[in-house]
Amino acid sequence: MKRQIVTITRDCNARLVPTGDQITVPAGSFVTLTQALGGTFTIVIEGNMARIAGADADALGMPREILEFSASTEPAPALEHVWHALRSVFDPEIPVNIVDLGLIYTVEKDNDCINIQMTLTAPGCGMGPVLVAEVEDRVLMVPAARQVSVELIFDPPWSRDMMSEEAQLELGVFAP
Numbered sequence: 001m002k003r004q005i006v007t008i009t010r011d012c013n014a015r016l017v018p019t020g021d022q023i024t025v026p027a028g029s030f031v032t033l034t035q036a037l038g039g040t041f042t043i044v045i046e047g048n049m050a051r052i053a054g055a056d057a058d059a060l061g062m063p064r065e066i067l068e069f070s071a072s073t074e075p076a077p078a079l080e081h082v083w084h085a086l087r088s089v090f091d092p093e094i095p096v097n098i099v100d101l102g103l104i105y106t107v108e109k110d111n112d113c114i115n116i117q118m119t120l121t122a123p124g125c126g127m128g129p130v131l132v133a134e135v136e137d138r139v140l141m142v143p144a145a146r147q148v149s150v151e152l153i154f155d156p157p158w159s160r161d162m163m164s165e166e167a168q169l170e171l172g173v174f175a176p
Helices: 054-060 079-086 128-139 165-170
Strands: 002-006 010-019 020-024 030-037 038-043 048-052 104-110 113-118 147-150
Touching: 010 038, 010 054, 010 128, 030 147, 038 054, 048 054, 079 104, 079 113, 079 128, 113 128, 128 147
Parallel strands: 113 147
Antiparallel strands: 002 030, 010 020, 010 048, 030 038, 038 048, 104 113
């Protein structure tokens, strides 16, 4: 996507990158749209990077992307739906979803709770709060999902070998 300057048409919420702090982007603000993937938007406003959720896409003049799920007969959240939701979460700075980046280590159901263990590309990566919040938000969209627990872990440490081949090709780091 080519960066573009857009005007915010109404007040909308955003999360600052990398802290995850909530801010309100006022109507009439000029922002630079840097990424639009997975139904979320990365913007730069007054020198700060922030994420706008898909529910506020209209404030950017964009169509809202609806996360859709196949039919399920399970009363509990289907794991395939959880994985589908996770694939809709993109790193704000890298145009690859967090599953293909290799950031998701485990996904398990425990009664009504979906437990997720994930990592970051580096232990000091400041994106943790933003990605954890977005994972929680997206997984709670899964039919029958009531509770999500996301744990950041750093053992084993992430390496590019954990990325899918497609992600490696997309980022130009594939080495057969």
